Amino acid sequence: MKLTFVINDIATEQENYTTIRLARRAISMGHQVALVSIVDFVYEPDGRVSGFGKRPRRDDYEDDADILGDLQDDENEVQKIAICDEDIVLLRSDPANEVVNRPWAPTSGLLFAQIIAAQGVIVLNDPKKLTDAQNKTYFQTYPEIIRPETLITRDMAEIKTFIESMGGKAVIKPLQGSGGQGVFVIKDDSTANLNVMIEATVRDGYAIVQEYLPKAAEGDLRLLTLNGRPLVVDGIYACFKRFNESGDGRSNITAGGSVEMAQPDADALRLAEIASPRLIQDGMYFAGLDIVGNKMMEINVDTPGGINMAEDITGKDFSGAIIRDLEHKVRLKKNYPNMPTSDLVCI
Structure with missing residues (x-):
């Protein structure tokens, strides 16, 4: 199987990234x-798509750092790689990392990916739907029952009114962002700094304001899904609890949070079940569901991470399960060459 990972930049990849694992x-x-x-895509005169990238030079590595x-x-x-000759293209770039220096890059990359998919390559997640999901507004298309109460606006008065209606407690963050960047937890003692928090959030675009869920103080769950369903190996879920003991309201690992494996409870599995049909319909092959109590805070469909941590803690071969599933899709594609690649995304 020939497999290409589309990333932001090889120079900025890190050894703890799921892509590297x-x-x-x-x-x-x-x-x-x-x-x-x-x-680094190239649209060739004959209509095919290539790309400049790198290949690992060995067939065995000691670890991810290696x-x-x-x-x-x-x-x-x-090297120049004929991407249209690949079996699988996995889209693993984070649009939030391009906002400042290369805001044009995510949209351009997804349009190239759509051309690649149209030429018969299995592209995951579905590049057309990823185009619709380039910021957190996408989550608002999922059933209301799984989402916290939410306001999206740049108007300061609207934001203040919403926070007041939530009893003075809310979470405000940029509509475009990831990794806990620019997230503020508004509580009773935040009044003096509220204007500063709002201004900082709306400076570069829309703000998303959500009800504060008290259980967030205990951390959140990241439940990884494959083919629209929780990823499970030998009865162990690819699910972990993220928490921050420093008092920071963010549990993201990139924001200094800690992690421990967790068994998803009935609420988490119910939320995953409700989200599943939409994940499948949209071709969101690999996703990360961020859950607090009985609500889902976000769905990460661009660069869901944590496979390396889940494997290191449990010893379970989650990455191997994903690669074997991709092998399955390639076999299906060979047996059903006329089947649209979009139909293979979540089979």
Whole structure:
């Protein structure tokens, strides 16, 4: 199987990224891997799409740091890769990382990915639906019962009115963002700084304001899904609790949070079940559901992470399960060459 990962930039990849773990596992299972940046596509005169990227130079790596070091080594030369000849293209770039310096990059990359998919390559997650999901507004298209009460606006008066209606407690964050960046938890003692928080959030675009869920103080759950359903290996869910003991309201690992494996409770599994039909319909093959109590705070469909942590803690081969599922899709595609690739996304 020939597999290309589309990322932001090889230079900014880190050894704890899920992409790197998946790439290393695919190589260990005998597959050919490439990493290409969203800014390095080439639309050829014959209508095919290529890309400049790098391939790992070995077929065995000691750990994730080892393969990343090989990819980032200056002696590992950039190659031109015929992406339309690949079996699978996994879209793993984070649009939030491009807001400042390359705001054009995510949209352009997804349009290239749509062309690639139209030429018969299995592209995951579905690039057409990812185009619709480039910020948190996408989550508002999921059933209301799973979502916290939400306001999206740039108007300060509207935001203040909403927070007051929530009893003075809410969460405000940029509509475009990830990793806990720019997240403010509004509580009773935040009144003096409220204007500053709102201004900081709306400075570069819309703000999303959500009701504060008291259980957030205990952290949140990240439940990873594959083919629209919770990812499970040997009875163990790819699910972990993220929490922050420093008093910071954010549990994201990139914001200094900690992590421990968790068994999803009945509420989490109910939320995943309700979200499943929409995930499948939209071709969101691999996603991360962020859950607090009986509500889902967000759905990460661009770069859901945590596979490496889940594997390191449990010893379960979650990345291998994903690669084997991709092998299954490639077999289906060969047996049903006329089936639209979009129909294969969540089979």
